[in-house]
Amino acid sequence: MKKIYIAGYDVFKKDSIQIGQYYCELCDKYGFEGLYPLDNVVNFEQSKNKIAQDIYKANVELINKSDIxxxxxxxxxxxxxxxxxxxxxxxxxxxxxxxxxYMNDNQSYLDTFKNDERQLVDGTYVDMNDMAIEDFDYSINLMIACSVKEMVFGSFEDCLKELLK
Structure with a gap:
């Protein structure tokens, strides 16, 4: 059974444990084993730096164990x-x-900037700090967009379904 490391900011949500359980149940439903970062056991009765190091090492180990x-x-x-x-x-x-x-929609990164947050200068869009805004018709930075095997516009479950195609 292939193992999936479940990455994302869901670990910061109030119901993060339940979200992880749900994602792992979905993995099981589609024939995978889900590895969720909050499944790690970390001793929180030590210094903040030690806790951070332990979380880092545990998550790296989960990624090492994963296939996807x-x-x-x-x-x-x-x-x-x-x-x-x-x-x-x-x-x-x-x-x-x-x-x-996976992302909720396929809006281009440029379009995430409202008209009053960007301006066209010499043929290039810049933000309010006069920094160029990436414009390659991707929803995310080109380095991520070009490196993922598949970008799914939908949910975690939609992404699992894509794996089975």
Missing amino acids: VIANLNAFRGKEADSGTIWECGYAKALGKDVYG
Whole structure:
């Protein structure tokens, strides 16, 4: 049975444990074993730095054990995906694992900036800090968009269904 590491900012939600259980149940339904970061056992009665190191090491080990990574790449605390999730995708890709991403919709990254948040300067869109806005018709940064095996516009379950095609 192939193992799927479930990456994403869902671990920060109030009902994160229940979300992880649900995702693991979906994995089982489709013939996979789900590996959810919050399934790790970490001692929280130690220094914050030690806790962080333990979480990091445990998540790396789960990615190492996995065959596939499915990542929630929806925007988190802004216009970009969670930076920890992006690191996990890059690490898995470097190990030669298949990485699948999912997002709610396929709006281009440029279009996530409202008209009053961007302006066209010499043929290039820039944000309010005069920084160029990536415009390649992807919903996410090109380095992620070009490295995932498949970007699914829908839910975690939709992504699982894509694996079976």
